[in-house]
Amino acid sequence: MDSTLIIEKSVIILVVFAITMLMAMYSTLAERKVAAWLQDRIGPNRAGKGGILQPLADGLKLFAKEEFEPDTPNRFLFFTGPALAMTTALMTSAVIPWGDKFHLFGRDIILQATDIDVALLYLIGVMSIGVYGIMIGGWASNNKFSLIGAVRAASQMISYEVAMGLSLIALLMMTGTLSLREISAQQAGLNWNVFYQPLSFFIFLICAFAETNRTPFDLAECETELVGGYHTEYSSMKMGFYLFAEYANMFISSTILAVLFFGGYNYPGMSWAVENWGVNIANVIGIGALFVKICGFIFLYMWVRWTIPRFRYDQLMHLGWRILIPLAIVNIMITGIVILRAEIFAYLGF
């Protein structure tokens, strides 16, 4: 393996890691700002200009806090929980194509940490593992609130994973590939999947809300019932890791939404930009376009959070099993019929 490839990939991984962290950091500020604006307030504005240094102040505070540990027999698991939550949140970013490619130093640089052909499967897999961080943390806390929060999170994730997977199957039938790079490339121009699979997008969006434990599906940490849910017993930076993981998850799922349904790095007139301005500039704009889409979704998450109240647990299960899953299956059938329409017409003799 040639060493330039290793350097290239290392740089990409580092940059992606840094950007994910940065986005997660500033999502916390954005969350507070959006919440404030939607409630006719101003929000944090003292740390730096317009509160721009607020996440740093929050981080510093979390680091400086006392590291409290409950009297738990599972000390190892207690430490593993937040680490696992953080790891899985960051792992997903490996397969996401952040842009098409740069042409630098006489070689094509693909803006993706790794282009595996089962990227979508990998994504779903890693996102399922994400619940382990919550489960282990909640279990090891030796606290009934934490445990109930963890159990809720686990059952919620499992329920919505099914609908999520089924909604993606309809998409896969259309794209015919699991590679995110190819899925992105197929959506060139304004050929976005959301226009062909609106129902699939809709189901996936709802499931993404549930998977990231955001309102209206934040039953795992609902303050009114469970104190803090699975992270009740956590303090200091372990708590910070959980909160950070939640925002990193939000960023990643926004990215997945943008890549799968909203064309990823594609924007109208990209091929024209490649011809006239060169590959590099066109792709810088492409990365910008992707981040605009991602920020849009992050805003949607926050907007929904400050609009819709939390579901009751039976309503949550009802929505997952009895509405979304049948809807996803119907969507698969419709997609199948549309794809095979020529054969069906031929069979029926038209």
Added chain:
Amino acid sequence: MSIESISLSGRKKVVSNKEMSFLERMYLLAIVKGMIITIKHLFTRKVTILYPEQVREMSPVYRGQHQLKRDELGRENCTACGLCALSCPAEAITMKAEERKPDEKHLYREEKYASIYEINMLRCIFCGLCEEACPKDAIYLTTSKLLVPSSYDREDFIFGKDKLVMPLDIAMKNAQLKNAK
């Protein structure tokens, strides 16, 4: 017109438990409606007052710290009649009257004055009835924004003449302003 159909506020809404239609049961329309309402608030004027830099405007009838007035010659107006203490609903005022000596004519306007005049700030409700009761224009509730400072000692909340009487230099300044007019 029956009582059921009257709506004084104009916002009366009769609730009913009727069966919801399919569209209503999807809740999507309701969610979209709610989200439109919240997004509208994103662009409304914010009500926050940035406190240390901006201060909320006081009411025009704001009543603050009491003051015992002096006249143009710097003499205290109060004659210790006790009407303020009588009118006080919180019983916060107490005083002790004394006869004016011949050599104190430049200090007190009337022949009788208050040697001790105390207001208990823990009891005072800043209603301003003392000001209304005073026949000598002696006590006023000022628009001073100074608040009663906190303390561990109850004695500190009993304000005597040292804190209540208008400072002499301010009285002289007021007199000059009045003469200039």
